Amino acid sequence: xxxxxxxxxxxxxxxxxxxxxxxxxxxxxxxxxxxxxxxxxxxxxxxxxxxxxxxxxxxxxxxxxxxxxxxxxxxxxxxxxxxxxxxxxxxxxxxxxxxxxxxxxxxxxxxxxxxxxxxxxxxxxxxxxxxxxxxxxxxxxxxxxxxxxxxxxxxxxxxxxxxxxxxxxxxxxxxxxxxxxxxxxxxxxxxxxxxxxxxxxxxx
Amino acid sequence: xxxxxxxxxxxxxxxxxxxxxxxxxxxxxxxxxxxxxxxxxxxxxxxxxxxxxxxxxxxxxxxxxxxxxxxxxxxxxxxxxxxxxxxxxxxxxxxxxxxxxxxxxxxxxxxxxxxxxxxxxxxxxxxxxxxxxxxxxxxxxxxxxxxxxxxxxxxxxxxxxxxxxxxxxxxxxxxxxxxxxxxxxxxxxxxxxxxxxxxxxxxx
Numbered sequence: 001x002x003x004x005x006x007x008x009x010x011x012x013x014x015x016x017x018x019x020x021x022x023x024x025x026x027x028x029x030x031x032x033x034x035x036x037x038x039x040x041x042x043x044x045x046x047x048x049x050x051x052x053x054x055x056x057x058x059x060x061x062x063x064x065x066x067x068x069x070x071x072x073x074x075x076x077x078x079x080x081x082x083x084x085x086x087x088x089x090x091x092x093x094x095x096x097x098x099x100x101x102x103x104x105x106x107x108x109x110x111x112x113x114x115x116x117x118x119x120x121x122x123x124x125x126x127x128x129x130x131x132x133x134x135x136x137x138x139x140x141x142x143x144x145x146x147x148x149x150x151x152x153x154x155x156x157x158x159x160x161x162x163x164x165x166x167x168x169x170x171x172x173x174x175x176x177x178x179x180x181x182x183x184x185x186x187x188x189x190x191x192x193x194x195x196x197x198x199x200x201x202x203x204x
Numbered sequence: 205x206x207x208x209x210x211x212x213x214x215x216x217x218x219x220x221x222x223x224x225x226x227x228x229x230x231x232x233x234x235x236x237x238x239x240x241x242x243x244x245x246x247x248x249x250x251x252x253x254x255x256x257x258x259x260x261x262x263x264x265x266x267x268x269x270x271x272x273x274x275x276x277x278x279x280x281x282x283x284x285x286x287x288x289x290x291x292x293x294x295x296x297x298x299x300x301x302x303x304x305x306x307x308x309x310x311x312x313x314x315x316x317x318x319x320x321x322x323x324x325x326x327x328x329x330x331x332x333x334x335x336x337x338x339x340x341x342x343x344x345x346x347x348x349x350x351x352x353x354x355x356x357x358x359x360x361x362x363x364x365x366x367x368x369x370x371x372x373x374x375x376x377x378x379x380x381x382x383x384x385x386x387x388x389x390x391x392x393x394x395x396x397x398x399x400x401x402x403x404x405x406x407x408x
């Protein structure tokens with residue numbers, strides 16, 4: 001099944017909300033409550049949750065724990081994905097600390113950099129290795145995903161190196177479009193594009 | 205005109221590519237070249253660029269400088285937007301250094317934090333102020349946009365504080381959904397949702 005961007009976007013937001021409800025020991029969530037938080041229509045939420053074969057209990061709502069688990073199962077959160085971060089600058093470090101990824105079965109195993117001052121540091125239990133170790137570790141740990149957080153001018157040469165090292169999926173946070181061979185998948189994270197969409201459509 | 209997420213996403217990617225071409229002193233870009241970089245169909249690119257009333261020159265392509273400017277004008281990049289970053293941790297610092305925002309007319313004026321060790325620091329020419337200064341500075345500088353990069357547990361109380369301080373637009377990078385009053389706009393940046401979409405639809 002091919003899911004649209006918007007459905008996945010909303011399901012992960014519902015998931016965030018459910019995690020918050022669990023922290024507050026709330027057992028049931030209703031579609032109007034979620035709708036109010038996200039400023040969308042409650043019927044949209046019911047429609048999305050029908051995709052998961054989840055029906056709420058009339059006047060009570062959806063059981064929080066079960067619904068959270070069924071979103072995880074549906075989106076494959078429970079299928080673990082492991083990745084390296086390449087570029088241990090502020091953004092790389094921030095993503096290494098972003099514990100929310102783990103909730104989605106997405107684990108950052110290590111960071112890589114070519115700066116000797118950064119090599120050997122560790123953040124959130126994740127060590128920074130010299131970039132020359134990447135090929136070997138990718139192969140031994142069977143890691144195929146790299147999160148690219150190097151400055152713009154290094155993005156293309158580092159991407160070339162990653163592909164040579166066996167990386168198949170690149171999540172590119174560098175503000176430039178990189179060129180890769182057939183069979184390699186790149187997701188260009190487009191922070192400013194997301195936000196422009198929001199400001200343009202809300203009249204700022 | 206209401207633009208779809210996908211059109212804005214693609215236009216900003218074309219813009220990134222054109223910036224790269226300018227750096228390499230390339231004068232013309234063709235739709236098949238751009239298509240190959242993004243692995244999309246060239247006809248899609250021509251269709252998008254028609255929105256800007258830009259036609260390429262047959263067998264020569266689009267003039268790079270003019271096309272870049274016309275994307276900027278079209279997406280309102282040249283209408284300056286000014287913002288504060290709230291939370292001077294790794295992610296806040298990374299975004300303060302993300303010079304690409306400036307290309308899109310989006311300026312970060314300052315950062316705010318409640319940690320006395322961070323107050324007074326400065327990164328990329330932007331100073332970290334104590335959070336207690338935010339209301340006054342927002343009003344004097346007429347800043348209505350805040351980029352929220354605090355840990356999950358502080359997101360809601362800090363968002364409440366921002367709204368009380370006159371902020372109208374919150375770009376929320378905290379991995380939780382925040383509740384705001386009517387009339388306040390929140391864009392929940394959903395990093396993991398974006399990436400899940402990519403991995404799900406590419407079979408990882």
